[in-house]
Amino acid sequence: MRVFTYLLMAFLILCAISVSLSKNLLNSILIYMSFSLIMSIIWVILESPDLAITEAAVGAGVTSLLFFVTLKKIHAISGKESGDEQEKD
Amino acid sequence: MGANLWVNYGEAVAAVLFGIGFGNLLLQKNLIKKIIGLNIMDSAVYLFLAEKGYIEGRAAPIVVNGVQEAAAYINPIPSGLVLTGIVVSVSVSALMLSLTIRLYRRYHTLDLDQISLMIKREGR
Amino acid sequence: MSRKKTEKEYQKSFAYYFFRWLNGEKDEYLGEVEITPKEPYRETEEEKRARIRGKRAIFLRLYGAKKTRAVRAFELFYKAASVVFCGILICLLLLTVSYLPPTGAADKPVNNEVSERYIENGLQETGAVNIVSGMILDYRAFDTLGESHVLFIATITVLILLRLDKKKNDGAGITAEQAELNDAVYEPKSDTILQTAAFILVPVIMIFGLYVILNGHLGPGGGFSGGAIIGAGLILYLNAFGFEKTERFFTEKTYKWVSFGALSFYCLAKSYSFYTGANHLENIIPKGTPGAILSSGLILPLNIAVGLVVACTMYAFYVLFRKGGF
Numbered sequence: 001m002r003v004f005t006y007l008l009m010a011f012l013i014l015c016a017i018s019v020s021l022s023k024n025l026l027n028s029i030l031i032y033m034s035f036s037l038i039m040s041i042i043w044v045i046l047e048s049p050d051l052a053i054t055e056a057a058v059g060a061g062v063t064s065l066l067f068f069v070t071l072k073k074i075h076a077i078s079g080k081e082s083g084d085e086q087e088k089d
Numbered sequence: 090m091g092a093n094l095w096v097n098y099g100e101a102v103a104a105v106l107f108g109i110g111f112g113n114l115l116l117q118k119n120l121i122k123k124i125i126g127l128n129i130m131d132s133a134v135y136l137f138l139a140e141k142g143y144i145e146g147r148a149a150p151i152v153v154n155g156v157q158e159a160a161a162y163i164n165p166i167p168s169g170l171v172l173t174g175i176v177v178s179v180s181v182s183a184l185m186l187s188l189t190i191r192l193y194r195r196y197h198t199l200d201l202d203q204i205s206l207m208i209k210r211e212g213r
Numbered sequence: 214m215s216r217k218k219t220e221k222e223y224q225k226s227f228a229y230y231f232f233r234w235l236n237g238e239k240d241e242y243l244g245e246v247e248i249t250p251k252e253p254y255r256e257t258e259e260e261k262r263a264r265i266r267g268k269r270a271i272f273l274r275l276y277g278a279k280k281t282r283a284v285r286a287f288e289l290f291y292k293a294a295s296v297v298f299c300g301i302l303i304c305l306l307l308l309t310v311s312y313l314p315p316t317g318a319a320d321k322p323v324n325n326e327v328s329e330r331y332i333e334n335g336l337q338e339t340g341a342v343n344i345v346s347g348m349i350l351d352y353r354a355f356d357t358l359g360e361s362h363v364l365f366i367a368t369i370t371v372l373i374l375l376r377l378d379k380k381k382n383d384g385a386g387i388t389a390e391q392a393e394l395n396d397a398v399y400e401p402k403s404d405t406i407l408q409t410a411a412f413i414l415v416p417v418i419m420i421f422g423l424y425v426i427l428n429g430h431l432g433p434g435g436g437f438s439g440g441a442i443i444g445a446g447l448i449l450y451l452n453a454f455g456f457e458k459t460e461r462f463f464t465e466k467t468y469k470w471v472s473f474g475a476l477s478f479y480c481l482a483k484s485y486s487f488y489t490g491a492n493h494l495e496n497i498i499p500k501g502t503p504g505a506i507l508s509s510g511l512i513l514p515l516n517i518a519v520g521l522v523v524a525c526t527m528y529a530f531y532v533l534f535r536k537g538g539f
Contacts, residue, residue, distance in 0.1 A: 005099075006098070009099070009102045012102060012106065013102060013105055013106065013109070016106050016110070016129050017109060019113070019122070019125055019126075019129070020109065020112065020116070020117065020122065020126070025119070025122070028121075028122060028125060029121075029125070032128065032129075035129070035132070036132075039132055039136070043139065046099075046139050046140065046143045047143060047148060047149040047163050048142075048149065048167075048171070048345075049149055049151075049432075049433030049434075050172055050343070050345050050346070050433045050434065050438065051139065051171055051172060051175070053433060053434055053442075054172055054175050054176065054437050054438040054441065055175055057441035057442045057445060058175055058176060058437075058438075058441045059132075059175065059179075061441065061445045062179055062441060062444060062445060062448075062530070062531075063182055065445075065448060065531060066179075066182065066183055066186055066530060066531070066534060067121065067124075067125075067186065069531065069534040069535055070121065070190060070534065071121070073190050073193070073534065074189075074193045074199065090308065090311055091311035091312035091313075092311070093310075093313060094307065094310060094311035096316060097311070097313055097316050100310045100313060100316065101307055101310050104303060104307050104309075107302075107306060108299050108300075108302050108306065111299055111302060112296070112299040115295035115298070115299065116292065116295050116296070140316055141321070141323050142323060142324075142328075143316060143317060144317055144318070144319050145316075145318070146317075147319075149433070150332065150343070150345055151342060151343050151344065151432060151433065152335075152336050152342050152343075152344065152503070157332065157333055157336060158332075158333070159329040159332045159333055160319070161332075162344070164323060164324050164328045165328060165331055165332065165344045165345045166327065166328050166331070166348070167323075168345045169349045169353065172345065172349060172435075172437060173349065173356065173357065173360045173437075175437075176364065176437045176441070176523065177360060177363055179441075179527075180363060180364050180367035180368075180526070181367070183371055183534075184367055184371060184374075186534070187374040187375050187533070187534070188374060190374075190375060190534070191374055191375070
């Protein structure tokens with residue numbers, strides 16, 4: 001169990017670093033989604049099931065959806081349109 | 090340097106996550122990545138609080154079989170605090186994302202440097 | 214026997230002004246309160262091309278010179294300084310963590326008499342089996358009331374920021390029709406896979422959300438998590454079947470009345486304690502048997518109210534982001 005917790009914690013840090021290093025906005029949002037899922041497993045390990053349900057529904061579900069809609073609104077989701085010029089250079 | 094760094098690995102991970110999120114806020118130029126960094130900082134604070142309330146070998150604070158001793162359950166207070174915090178953080182990020190959409194509609198970019206330059210050029 | 218008022222009499226009454234204010238109609242006696250719309254930000258084609266070419270072009274156009282050595286040095290210094298600052302921050306936090314009492318020990322100062330009191334007397338005083346739920350909806354119910362209002366205020370602010378009028382320009386050069394066109398570019402129209410999946414999944418998600426809300430005082434869950442699950446289910450339904458289907462049961466009016474009703478019910482239900490001597494622990498509602506579904510006094514109705522507010526808020530966020538208005 002303890003090894004499992006170590007692995008999850010290491011994965012958290014890995015996700016947090018790769019969010020900041022990823023070049024593609026869509027990728028970084030997907031990585032943030034998995035960050036939230038790992039977080040909800042950690043809540044279960046920390047004996048807080050209320051938090052686990054809430055984090056899985058809110059963090060991985062609704063927040064990521066809002067990010068996706070924002071990307072769609074700024075035309076960055078297809079990667080072709082010039083939604084975010086910073087992505088190109 | 091105290092002796093408890095390896096025992097408190099959960100809190101240590103929370104500290105590192107907080108630093109990474111703060112670095113995102115400082116270094117990223119893209120507004121959406123800044124918002125993700127703020128969300129990571131939120132999660133780090135919640136993780137720290139929940140680790141403070143955790144007690145090894147005890148069960149979640151749901152009364153089972155009428156056992157009501159304090160020695161049987163973990164501390165319920167951090168769970169309650171974090172529960173309200175998670176739901177507030179989603180409304181905070183929704184607010185910031187809507188501000189981002191407004192900025193994009195006006196300036197057609199997400200880069201904070203370019204936006205501030207254009208505001209300067211507008212003479213405001 | 215009730216007497217019908219004439220039109221003129223009614224127009225002087227308080228209810229007339231109140232409902233006009235509630236419906237957002239203009240009051241001609243108060244004058245116009247309108248923010249002057251901003252000039253839309255314009256740029257010529259040439260400027261646009263120059264911007265796309267990169268940041269260096271912007272510097273060229275703005276300052277009439279290339280990016281000077283000082284600016285470049287400052288950027289480098291800023292990056293290095295932020296990395297160093299974050300490193301120092303992490304090191305300081307880790308140093309503090311190393312002096313904290315060990316995780317998982319029972320005799321930490323965090324585990325004081327407050328949590329003992331909640332655990333030992335919570336079942337008798339609140340009637341809730343789930344101590345966390347009893348804590349946030351009974352001992353600390355005013356905290357949760359404020360938090361529900363935070364959600365409501367956030368929705369109002371998003372509505373102000375993203376609302377699109379039907380015909381008028383909003384200052385950024387986007388009308389509602391353009392926004393709808395923009396919305397329809399990537400939207401799958403009657404996608405069979407999505408519709409079949411939603412047809413199977415949405416009832417299950419809804420029932421699970423209802424279960425989590427109604428069992429908030431008996432097991433893990435409660436208004437916040439259940440409301441978020443129901444909101445996510447509504448969003449899935451909207452994505453599969455489009456706005457025509459959802460607008461039959463969820464419009465701006467629905468949002469307004471459901472949120473208003475739930476929040477004011479919460480206020481009234483908790484303000485009884487002011488009449489019983491501002492003592493929250495004395496409950497006038499019978500608590501019932503712990504473990505039964507109809508138990509623990511006010512916690513079940515309060516859970517339902519919070520769940521309604523959260524579900525409406527999540528769905529409203531999504532719809533406002535998609536369409537700019539319900």
